[in-house]
Amino acid sequence: xxxxxxxxxxxxxxxxxxxxxxxxxxxxxxxxxxxxxxxxxxxxxxxxxxxxxxxxxxxxxxxxxxxxxxxxxxxxxxxxxxxxxxxxxxxxxxxxxxxxxxxxxxxxxxxxxxxxxxxxxxxxxxxxxxxxxxxxxxxxxxxxxxxxxxxxxxxxxxxxxxxxxxxxxxxxxxxxxxxxxxxxxxxxxxxxxxxxxxxxxxxxxxxxxxxxxxxxxxxxxxxxxxxxxxxxxxxxxxxxxxxxxxxxxxxxxxxxxxxxxxxxxxxxxxxxxxxxxxxxxxxxxxxxxxxxxxxxxxxxxxxxxxxxxxxxxxxxxxxxxxxxxxxxxxxxxxxxxxxxxxxxxxxxxxxxxxxxxxxxxxxxxxxxxxxxxxxxxxxxxxxxxxxxxxxxxxxxxxxxxxxxxxxxxxxxxxxxxxxxxxxxxxxxxxxxxxxxxxxxxxxxxxxxxxxxxxxxxxxxxxxxxxxxxxxxxxxxxxxxxxxxxxxxxxxxxxxxxxxxxxxxxxxxxxxxxxxxxxxxxxxxxxxxxxxxxxxxxxxxxxxxxxxxxxxxxxxxxxxxxxxxxxxxxxxxxxxxxxxxxxxxxxxxxxxxxxxxxxxxxxxxxxxxxxxxxxxxxxxxxxxxxxxxxxxxxxxxxxxxxxxxxxxxxxx
Amino acid sequence: xxxxxxxxxxxxxxxxxxxxxxxxxxxxxxxxxxxxxxxxxxxxxxxxxxxxxxxxxxxxxxxxxxxxxxxxxxxxxxxxxxxxxxxxxxxxxxxxxxxxxxxxxxxxxxxxxxxxxxxxxxxxxxxxxxxxxxxxxxxxxxxxxxxxxxxxxxxxxxxxxxxxxxxxxxxxxxxxxxxxxxxxxxxxxxxxxxxxxxxxxxxxxxxxxxxxxxxxxxxxxxxxxxxxxxxxxxxxxxxxxxxxxxxxxxxxxxxxxxxxxxxxxxxxxxxxxxxxxxxxxxxxxxxxxxxxxxxxxxxxxxxxxxxxxxxxxxx
Numbered sequence: 001x002x003x004x005x006x007x008x009x010x011x012x013x014x015x016x017x018x019x020x021x022x023x024x025x026x027x028x029x030x031x032x033x034x035x036x037x038x039x040x041x042x043x044x045x046x047x048x049x050x051x052x053x054x055x056x057x058x059x060x061x062x063x064x065x066x067x068x069x070x071x072x073x074x075x076x077x078x079x080x081x082x083x084x085x086x087x088x089x090x091x092x093x094x095x096x097x098x099x100x101x102x103x104x105x106x107x108x109x110x111x112x113x114x115x116x117x118x119x120x121x122x123x124x125x126x127x128x129x130x131x132x133x134x135x136x137x138x139x140x141x142x143x144x145x146x147x148x149x150x151x152x153x154x155x156x157x158x159x160x161x162x163x164x165x166x167x168x169x170x171x172x173x174x175x176x177x178x179x180x181x182x183x184x185x186x187x188x189x190x191x192x193x194x195x196x197x198x199x200x201x202x203x204x205x206x207x208x209x210x211x212x213x214x215x216x217x218x219x220x221x222x223x224x225x226x227x228x229x230x231x232x233x234x235x236x237x238x239x240x241x242x243x244x245x246x247x248x249x250x251x252x253x254x255x256x257x258x259x260x261x262x263x264x265x266x267x268x269x270x271x272x273x274x275x276x277x278x279x280x281x282x283x284x285x286x287x288x289x290x291x292x293x294x295x296x297x298x299x300x301x302x303x304x305x306x307x308x309x310x311x312x313x314x315x316x317x318x319x320x321x322x323x324x325x326x327x328x329x330x331x332x333x334x335x336x337x338x339x340x341x342x343x344x345x346x347x348x349x350x351x352x353x354x355x356x357x358x359x360x361x362x363x364x365x366x367x368x369x370x371x372x373x374x375x376x377x378x379x380x381x382x383x384x385x386x387x388x389x390x391x392x393x394x395x396x397x398x399x400x401x402x403x404x405x406x407x408x409x410x411x412x413x414x415x416x417x418x419x420x421x422x423x424x425x426x427x428x429x430x431x432x433x434x435x436x437x438x439x440x441x442x443x444x445x446x447x448x449x450x451x452x453x454x455x456x457x458x459x460x461x462x463x464x465x466x467x468x469x470x471x472x473x474x475x476x477x478x479x480x481x482x483x484x485x486x487x488x489x490x491x492x493x494x495x496x497x498x499x500x501x502x503x504x505x506x507x508x509x510x511x512x513x514x515x516x517x518x519x520x521x522x523x524x525x526x527x528x529x530x531x532x533x534x535x536x537x538x539x540x541x542x543x544x545x546x547x548x549x550x551x552x553x554x555x556x557x558x559x560x561x562x563x564x565x566x567x568x569x570x571x572x573x574x575x576x577x578x579x580x581x582x583x584x585x586x587x588x589x590x591x592x593x594x595x596x597x598x599x600x601x602x603x604x605x606x607x608x609x610x611x612x613x614x615x616x617x618x619x620x621x622x623x624x625x626x627x628x629x630x631x632x633x634x635x636x637x638x639x640x641x642x643x644x645x646x647x648x649x650x651x
Numbered sequence: 652x653x654x655x656x657x658x659x660x661x662x663x664x665x666x667x668x669x670x671x672x673x674x675x676x677x678x679x680x681x682x683x684x685x686x687x688x689x690x691x692x693x694x695x696x697x698x699x700x701x702x703x704x705x706x707x708x709x710x711x712x713x714x715x716x717x718x719x720x721x722x723x724x725x726x727x728x729x730x731x732x733x734x735x736x737x738x739x740x741x742x743x744x745x746x747x748x749x750x751x752x753x754x755x756x757x758x759x760x761x762x763x764x765x766x767x768x769x770x771x772x773x774x775x776x777x778x779x780x781x782x783x784x785x786x787x788x789x790x791x792x793x794x795x796x797x798x799x800x801x802x803x804x805x806x807x808x809x810x811x812x813x814x815x816x817x818x819x820x821x822x823x824x825x826x827x828x829x830x831x832x833x834x835x836x837x838x839x840x841x842x843x844x845x846x847x848x849x850x851x852x853x854x855x856x857x858x859x860x861x862x863x864x865x866x867x868x869x870x871x872x873x874x875x876x877x878x879x880x881x882x883x884x885x886x887x888x889x890x891x892x893x894x895x896x897x898x899x900x901x902x903x904x905x906x907x908x909x910x911x912x913x914x915x916x917x918x919x920x921x922x923x924x925x926x927x928x929x930x931x932x933x934x935x936x937x938x939x940x941x942x943x944x945x946x947x948x949x950x951x952x953x954x955x956x957x958x959x960x961x962x963x964x965x966x
Contacts, residue, residue, distance in 0.1 A: 092939025231713035331710035
């Protein structure tokens with residue numbers, strides 16, 4: 001299954017990587033010679049629900065720091081990354097208790113702690129004692145100057161941007177056919193011919209049932225846990241597994257590897273689909289001609305006006321406005337999931353096939369968009385065979401398979417966006433012409449609709465917004481987002497308004513301005529409309545966005561992983577101990593290394609975004625000069641976004 | 652169709668099993684494992700209401716239900732077991748009369764304490780780790796009744812701070828009025844009594860009771876009603892008494908200032924209530940350090956309020 005085609009595609013990424021590495025190395029060397037005076041510092045930190053004051057302080061590497069800690073309301077913790085310090089601060093007490101997490105010794109009472117600021121970089125201090133709803137996000141930042149990592153990241157960003165454009169300039173010019181699939185240009189490997197076992201599995205009627213049912217049972221248990229289990233997020237399995245583990249796996253594993261493979265195993269439409277089909281495993285020919293609930297479903301067609309992604313964009317943004325509350329309250333998460341389950345049943349009863357997933361599920365819009373990056377796809381092996389095919393089993397179904405539940409024509413798939421990987425079309429095709437293929441990352445590059453472009457804007461804005469609200473050190477912003485407890489509706493209004501305005505208006509406006517700038521830069525040989533540049537180049541936000549979301553999710557999982565293991569032993573927070581891990585202490589996994597994983601991730605995302613941008617540019621313009629010129633403003637914008645994220649994560 | 656039925660069973664049976672397991676091993680909220688001479692309680696700490704409650708606190712009701720503090724009724728001689736957990740943040744359970752605790756109750760880690768109800772009477776249990784707004788009201792009763800007698804019903808403990816119309820701070824620049832407000836709002840009243848009259852037990856402390864505050868005027872050596880009024884006016888005018896060049900017409904002024912500063916320092920850094928019996932339990936009520944919880948001027952306000960409480964005898 002190795003590459004058979006042209007190796008240029010792969011080769012063209014190398015210069016980007018080389019320049020990034022060189023820039024990073026140069027910066028590191030420069031930083032070592034950066035002389036910073038070593039002094040003694042006294043720092044007093046006040047903790048409250050849910051933040052520290054000062055929320056950020058800077059010291060020089062080698063400084064002797066004397067730290068005193070105070071709490072204003074309830075018992076808080078203080079875990080300083082990379083310095084082996086964990087403290088417990090009680091309100092109404094002078095002094096606090098401290099221990100070295102690397103040793104097993106218990107806390108000792110002290111008035112101050114002294115430590116020497118370690119290697120340069122950004123270290124966060126976090127709450128280590130469950131102190132209320134937003135406890136997992138309570139943190140502050142200690143900058144040990146000179147902040148080499150951040151400088152290296154910024155220089156790396158410039159390096160990647162420059163080298164990407166250099167590569168575009170010197171790389172052999174090859175104009176791609178519009179959204180080319182297979183054949184020349186990039187490799188594809190037919191997974192079903194590679195593995196007979198895989199082919200046998202996906203052509204079994206029970207295949208989807210078997211992958212969904214465990215998730216249905218897990219979801220049922222989670223909803224029960226959310227309602228009757230502990231109200232504390234980090235002690236309730238619905239929060240720890242859904243928002244820590246599942247979210248991380250979705251962003252970093254499932255979407256890049258399998259595209260919408262989650263949709264294949266998603267339990268939410270399970271009952272709706274069951275009741276409409278009246279089958280769990282088998283096929284009921286004629287079921288989709290039913291016009292009555294008695295025989296399954298009314299099978300109406302979803303209203304055309306609501307069939308774009310705008311409904312989902314708005315639903316998704318709405319969900320994200322309350323996400324700070326959502327991800328910290330087990331009962332709310334349970335209610336939302338249970339609600340989706342119920343709505344799915346209702347929608348399946350009235351509308352055709354997976355109308356719920358296609359038109360209502362708030363996750364559908366972004367999952368579809370980001371699945372364009374995936375390394376797998378379902379496509380027809382030989383499109384000409386499909387053109388001559390009058391059977392159309394993949395669309396209408398056959399005796400052995402349902403017609404495509406996702407309401408697309410599988411034989412004409414050229415993007416992953418709406419394919420839920422249910423494998424029905426593979427079972428349906430009489431010519432065995434449909435298959436699952438492996439391919440390079442980010443192979444689909446075609447965005448031609450405004451609603452899709454807007455989802456890309458929403459997602460890139462949200463990752464910045466979340467990095468500020470949830471991962472940032474600003475307690476006030478957290479209070480605004482946590483309105484149901486704090487009750488500051490004015491602040492909540494500001495927070496939501498900023499998020500909505502930034503993602504629906506500001507980001508698209510900046511993007512459009514870049515397109516307006518890009519058009520004259522391309523010269524006047526070929527006229528490409530500004531709106532085309534605007535929409536087509538929106539695609540570059542997808543590799544960048546995926547990398548940014550992965551970088552955002554890293555601290556969530558690495559810091560909170562022990563919450564997952566402890567809640568596996570005690571899923572409802574009732575004091576069970578199934579696997580002996582329920583009472584384990586909270587201990588983050590190498591949190592001081594998180595920035596060093598985030599920087600390369602972001603740079604890789606930026607590199608991929610720019611190179612894919614180059615491919616789109618080649619598609620739009622006949623001449624190299626025009627193509628590159630048109631991409632410059634959006635390329636610069638991508639590096640600015642990268643630097644903003646670097647600033648938040650490492651700066 | 653056999654396959655379909657089998658598949659349906661694969662879905663339905665585990666769902667029923669999961670539901671059954673959750674119901675069977677669910678939280679026990681009422682005394683259950685009670686045997687002869689044994690009482691078992693399940694208490695959950697809830698910061699929002701400032702209570703240890705017998706109710707089941709779950710993901711759903713935590714957000715809307717008002718939980719009541721638990722009164723634990725046991726018979727003299729019973730072996731009492733209390734299972735403790737927290738619904739939100741770190742609490743600390745303490746029942747000094749039976750030397751139970753103080754034990755930290757961290758969210759997600761349940762702890763069990765037990766004791767023999769060896770003497771009859773009404774005993775108070777506490778939360779001794781500050782847990783928010785209602786912390787000082789987070790108390791309840793253990794009622795130990797001799798065999799065959801009617802149990803007494805102790806007075807209800809309710810947190811007035813949870814009443815929504817408790818009100819914002821008074822819009823006044825009079826320190827005494829601000830002090831009166833803070834005295835309630837910060838929870839001082841729970842230990843030092845209404846209007847600073849004291850009378851609150853602090854088991855096994857050298858002073859037996861928490862100090863009152865209605866005698867502060869006397870404690871800082873103010874000689875007369877007039878002196879007290881003059882002093883209140885002085886503090887009202889002058890935030891820093893040590894900066895005064897010309898001593899006002901107040902008797903023993905330097906001593907008054909020194910004692911006043913001393914009282915301020917106690918509020919700032921707190922004070923340890925020493926044990927009466929060295930072998931006995933730690934006194935449950937300890938003066939917290941208010942240094943970071945109230946402002947300097949608010950400390951002045953509280954002390955001015957205390958001074959104003961003194962009942963001067965005519966003549």
